[in-house]
Amino acid sequence: MRQDKPLEARLKAKAAEIGFADCGIARTDAAPAAGARLREWLAEGRHGSMIWMEERAHQRESPASLWPEVRSVIALGMSYAPASDPLALAGEGEVGRISVYAQGGDYHDVIKRRLKELARWLVGVAPGADVKVFVDTAPVMEKPLSEAAGLGWQGKHSNLVSRDHGSWLFLGAIYTTLELAPDEAGRDLCGSCSACQSACPTDAFPAPYRLDARRCISYLTIEHKGPIPLEFRAAMGNRIYGCDDCLAVCPWNKFAASAQANLAFAPRAELTAPGLADLLALDDAGFREVFSGSPIKRIGRDRMVRNCLIAAGNSGSMALIGPVRALLDDPDAVVREAAEWALARLSA
Structure with missing residues (x-):
């Protein structure tokens, strides 16, 4: 150089x-x-x-x-x-949707x-x-x-x-500590577009450029430790870790080339469309094995199973009744409550 x-x-x-x-x-x-x-x-x-x-x-x-x-x-x-399209699995009730950024390393x-x-x-x-x-x-x-x-x-x-x-x-x-010449700041080019606001399933944007994390599915599935508030559960669909909706609908994405040449972020096959039944059966050791090297490991088994139970309750799949029922006696109280809710939904 x-x-x-x-x-x-x-x-x-x-x-x-x-x-x-x-x-x-x-x-x-x-x-x-x-x-x-x-x-x-x-x-x-x-x-x-x-x-x-x-x-x-x-x-x-x-x-x-x-x-x-x-x-x-x-x-x-x-x-x-x-x-691939991050929204493609929206209608697949028996699999979980994991945010694009967390499907690889x-x-x-x-x-x-x-x-x-x-x-x-x-x-x-x-x-x-x-x-x-x-x-x-x-x-x-x-x-x-x-x-x-x-x-x-x-x-x-x-x-x-x-x-x-x-x-x-x-x-x-x-x-x-170096004095470097600064670049020109970025210019807002959103214009009148409101696609990201309209796409949010839980109305997490009280106004453009403003996010209420308490309503955001990414926050609820990753940061929030207790029971998922009832008002957001149906809207979560089959999202079990994060949410890409507001990002995926941005019109500026049409200029973005796929980054899969960066192998560090290449999606792991088992995380692109994981079966809910398999995830519901995980104990702590199994969770750590499946999500080794993944940012998902940070939330722990109980929070992930909680998320999967919400997705199972939204699935309408009778095949998930057995895996859900097996968690009614789980050691974790939040998991037990989510299992009761999911079973009630599936049995309705």
Whole structure:
């Protein structure tokens, strides 16, 4: 790589070589409204039981709040655009629907490894620079920062939308003490489109660009630990981990090429259309074996079986009555309640 090129250009070329679909640079103060929006969202209670959002809110408000020495933010995106229609299994009652991002390897591990590789390169070409790498488990406002760095814009579904990659981008960030030239911020191109708002089965968007996590199927199936509120159960259909609906209907996806060349995100056959009967039969050891290396492993067996029981209750399949009935005496109270509900639905 030619050394006479600006560092920013060499950085972006290296990011592409490593496997990132996009790379941009933002000033640390480039998303000044993000902190105020976060405080308002938390005050309204729209984060539900995600107490960790509250506890580290002060660090999320700006990059300098987390690391005072930071001078530039390098925002990175890695595409996970699916090769097939994420909504194709909507009518298949005896199988569960798993969100596209969770059908392959754990993206946290993949992205952090690539971020560290890029950060090592940066320190190697800019001796004296300090860096910190972050994926979405850290208190970092990666979506507004990625918009500020020009990767795209936060769409009406509140996720990042890219002109080139649609709604299918994993995001990561590198904070650095280097003073790098910032890129032009992304421009909102949603226009009058409201496809993502209309697609949401639980009306989780009180207004465009605003998400109430307490109504979101992704939150309910992944973050929420107790019984699923009755008002949302029918709307969940056969979704057992996450929900792709608002992302899948985004018109900008037509420009997104499939990311299956990235083998780390290639869907595992057993996770593309898993049979509910098989999942309902899992004990803890079986769950850990099936979901080894998957982000799904984080929610544990009980929460996954709870989700599968809701899907079974929505299925109308008499073949699932036996597997559901077997869970009426499960050690977990939440699983037992979900089994009672599912059996009542199937027996009605």
